[in-house]
Amino acid sequence: MSDLSPCHGLPATVVPGGLESAPDAFVAFCTLVDSHRTLRPARGTILLEGEAVRGIYFLASGWMTTSKSMPDGHRVVVDVVLPGSFLDPASADPGVSSVGIDALTDVAVATIPRTSWRRLLGEQKVIREAVDLSVAAATSRLAERMLRLGRGSADTRIAYALWELCLRSSATSLAEGRVYHIPMTQADLGDFAGLSAVHVCRTLRRFERAGILSASNHMDVEIRDLDALARVAQIDPVSLPSQIIPTI
Amino acid sequence: MSDLSPCHGLPATVVPGGLESAPDAFVAFCTLVDSHRTLRPARGTILLEGEAVRGIYFLASGWMTTSKSMPDGHRVVVDVVLPGSFLDPASADPGVSSVGIDALTDVAVATIPRTSWRRLLGEQKVIREAVDLSVAAATSRLAERMLRLGRGSADTRIAYALWELCLRSSATSLAEGRVYHIPMTQADLGDFAGLSAVHVCRTLRRFERAGILSASNHMDVEIRDLDALARVAQIDPVSLPSQIIPTI
DNA sequence: CGTGAACTTGATATGCCTCAATACGAGTGG
DNA sequence: CCACTCGTATTGAGGCATATCAAGTTCACG
Numbered sequence: 001m002s003d004l005s006p007c008h009g010l011p012a013t014v015v016p017g018g019l020e021s022a023p024d025a026f027v028a029f030c031t032l033v034d035s036h037r038t039l040r041p042a043r044g045t046i047l048l049e050g051e052a053v054r055g056i057y058f059l060a061s062g063w064m065t066t067s068k069s070m071p072d073g074h075r076v077v078v079d080v081v082l083p084g085s086f087l088d089p090a091s092a093d094p095g096v097s098s099v100g101i102d103a104l105t106d107v108a109v110a111t112i113p114r115t116s117w118r119r120l121l122g123e124q125k126v127i128r129e130a131v132d133l134s135v136a137a138a139t140s141r142l143a144e145r146m147l148r149l150g151r152g153s154a155d156t157r158i159a160y161a162l163w164e165l166c167l168r169s170s171a172t173s174l175a176e177g178r179v180y181h182i183p184m185t186q187a188d189l190g191d192f193a194g195l196s197a198v199h200v201c202r203t204l205r206r207f208e209r210a211g212i213l214s215a216s217n218h219m220d221v222e223i224r225d226l227d228a229l230a231r232v233a234q235i236d237p238v239s240l241p242s243q244i245i246p247t248i
Numbered sequence: 249m250s251d252l253s254p255c256h257g258l259p260a261t262v263v264p265g266g267l268e269s270a271p272d273a274f275v276a277f278c279t280l281v282d283s284h285r286t287l288r289p290a291r292g293t294i295l296l297e298g299e300a301v302r303g304i305y306f307l308a309s310g311w312m313t314t315s316k317s318m319p320d321g322h323r324v325v326v327d328v329v330l331p332g333s334f335l336d337p338a339s340a341d342p343g344v345s346s347v348g349i350d351a352l353t354d355v356a357v358a359t360i361p362r363t364s365w366r367r368l369l370g371e372q373k374v375i376r377e378a379v380d381l382s383v384a385a386a387t388s389r390l391a392e393r394m395l396r397l398g399r400g401s402a403d404t405r406i407a408y409a410l411w412e413l414c415l416r417s418s419a420t421s422l423a424e425g426r427v428y429h430i431p432m433t434q435a436d437l438g439d440f441a442g443l444s445a446v447h448v449c450r451t452l453r454r455f456e457r458a459g460i461l462s463a464s465n466h467m468d469v470e471i472r473d474l475d476a477l478a479r480v481a482q483i484d485p486v487s488l489p490s491q492i493i494p495t496i
Numbered sequence: 497c498g499t500g501a502a503c504t505t506g507a508t509a510t511g512c513c514t515c516a517a518t519a520c521g522a523g524t525g526g
Numbered sequence: 527c528c529a530c531t532c533g534t535a536t537t538g539a540g541g542c543a544t545a546t547c548a549a550g551t552t553c554a555c556g
Contacts, residue, residue: 050487066391072482075399078391092384092490092492136340137340140338146316152318185501242340242341243340244340401512
């Protein structure tokens with residue numbers, strides 16, 4: 001869906017797929033993004049839950065999370081945001097954010113004022129379509145994870161989380177023996193999967209003993225038994241990718 | 249957000265708010281909806297998870313659910329759909345539904361082909377905006393419930409579910425002593441809140457003994473202690489409505 | 497080295513699920 | 527009018543999975 005492309009001689013910008021074939025839209029998009037691009041450090045807060053929203057976000061590089069918390073302090077990572085993604089944090093009230101945004105790694109992110117954004121969407125049909133597709137994918141992803149949060153065991157939740165992040169973070173498809181890195185602590189992963197950090201750790205160890213995967217060195221993951229992982233995650237490996245990952 | 253309005257002399261249609269002030273859009277919308285309107289019986293299946301999607305749905309009357317299931321049979325109600333709502337069941341693959349759709353009550357629902365729908369959105373800015381707002385509200389709602397599914401106790405989940413459904417189903421605001429009906433079984437509510445039907449029952453009884461609410465006669469609910477319910481649900485009664493309910 | 501963040505592992509408590517039995521209410525047919 | 531049935535709700539008993547608390551380890555970084 002996304003492609004690493006140079007953009008106006010500035011540092012490489014990830015742009016939504018499909019734009020290569022529409023030079024007008026491509027240029028308009030890059031101009032807008034580049035004029036609002038900022039850098040933020042890893043582990044920094046980008047937007048607080050309930051805070052005023054200045055516009056939509058486009059993540060050019062790095063990983064971010066959107067999250068929500070309850071008064072008792074419990075937190076859930078609503079979604080993990082990867083490079084090339086749009087993010088509209090607005091709730092039903094367009095001026096109020098429904099989620100908090102945090103940087104997992106150093107990030108380059110553009111905050112695009114809503115008016116400019118709306119204008120661009122009105123003028124460039126290709127971009128409007130890319131955004132609509134991206135929204136559909138995000139919703140499908142939320143639903144998929146909501147299913148596991150609501151009804152899955154800890155095993156299922158962790159297995160699914162690892163699978164989803166592997167799928168999304170790598171252009172190439174999932175394969176046994178593949179090693180990938182997730183820039184999240186076990187506590188983050190717990191908030192993502194609805195588990196305590198301690199139980200994330202136990203579950204990972206159990207997977208490791210069962211020969212399903214290995215996870216070490218701050219979440220370098222190697223999947224050892226793809227079938228077993230799919231079974232535990234309750235995933236259909238064939239249909240899942242096309243449902244949660246937008247295709248060009 | 250929605251309003252009961254006569255439409256072309258056909259049975260009353262609920263249309264998105266804001267359209268009254270834009271006669272063109274209003275007529276175009278009603279024409280499209282009415283030409284695709286069908287009636288479905290309560291408890292009937294409208295679309296299966298993974299099935300081919302013919303278009304977007306507009307619910308004119310009645311209640312529906314969107315849901316997902318895991319291979320082991322566990323199910324989650326992703327969202328409850330109320331009259332006046334749009335629903336695009338598409339996943340990242342626009343031809344495949346990410347959720348199943350079921351009727352809770354008798355419903356009047358229009359399945360609008362994606363091409364007609366896209367044309368309407370392109371031509372009528374008001375409708376495009378109403379849809380965008382409705383999508384933002386739905387996403388915010390999902391996030392809010394995801395938080396409780398992932399991290400809340402059974403008490404929190406049920407209290408939140410009841411609060412959300414009361415908020416959304418009544419034009420007037422929440423008030424102590426208000427009685428409202430939820431056309432769902434305890435099993436449905438369990439799938440909505442990520443709990444077994446048995447535990448839904450126990451939780452409701454416990455709430456009743458604690459004087460928080462009464463629920464009888466297949467989910468006629470009366471809220472007796474609004475503050476307690478908000479506390480249990482971990483809700484801010486002031487800010488929640490504007491975040492999950494689109495305003496005209 | 498010293499410090500702090502992240503991870504690991506153990507012990508304990510409890511919240512929720514599952515199974516099972518029973519009760520209730522609406523609709524149906526005799 | 528009653529008997530039957532089916533879906534739904536209620537209540538009890540028991541077990542397991544996960545949270546929480548606590549102690550200890552490892553590792554990166556000063």
